[in-house]
Amino acid sequence: MFSKIIQGLTKVADVFSVLMMILLAVTLFIGVLTRYVFSFSIPELEVVRNFCLIWMVFIGSALAVKEKLHLDIDIFSDYLSERLNSWRIRIVYLLTFFGIGILIFIGVAAFESGLNRMELVPIRFLSEQPSLVYYYSSFLVGSVLMLLFHLLNIRDLLGRNEVGKK
Template sequence: MSALRKGFRFLFQALEWFAMICMVILTIIVFIDVILRYIFKQGFPWTQEVATLMLVWFSFIGMAIGVLEKIHISIEMFTSKLPEKAIAVLESVDHVLMAVFGGLMIYYGAVIMNMTKLSTMPATKLPSAVLYIILPLSGILVLLNAVLVAARQNTRIFPENAPEKEDSENA
């Protein structure tokens, strides 16, 4: 079981790094393009497509990571006043809905990729499916993360500061 946990930990750390790299590339490309356009009155024709690609990939990977870490925006004003059993039921429904959403992303992402596989992006000449491949991939991650979070409800999957929490509870 610990090998599986280490494997998941490695996978999601790699995803976090990939998301960070996408954001860095996005920032650098947009910065260079702004400088070139405003100072030199000329830019590269491919920057908008690559920046869009990096933004989409970053967003969908970030969404999958947010499901795992339970860091999405939520309204607790109403649920905090409910009994614990009602909160548990709502969290279970939440996990099921996230898993269904992940499944829909897988299905419709594959449909969109199939529809765009023959077209290319105008500036980079990459297949348009490159932009949409992240939909089924992040759908798989959202589905997997929803199941992982549901299995370990009320506990973090990868506790970062576990020894510190124990020390603070004992104090």
């Protein structure tokens, strides 16, 4: 049951990232076309581009953590014994865990800040400017997904070490 939820979250994150990339490409194309061909600029496209970019960064970072593509310095791993290499991996996982914890802490603060700040670019079809929570929530959502995927990786690492000891 839990693995199906994780697979579903991963699928949603993958699809969302692809949609954001497509939307970013389309808005960039429309922006260039309207600006240089029709000499007309659409300011709302900047809002959409920023939205796509920031959400792609944080959801993509979470997917990178899931696939273990995050930062790992392995310059010495070829020269270390298996035992020392195992400790090196544990230290990297622990440091990554603390880094993600800091991101979550900052993500909560950013989310609260986004509730009180308003969009600066005028959006013509809205009666009042929206809060920036739709930007800043990406920080928190991406960080929480990073934590979830990292905890799963730690569980897999510890499970693998327990199997190796038996």
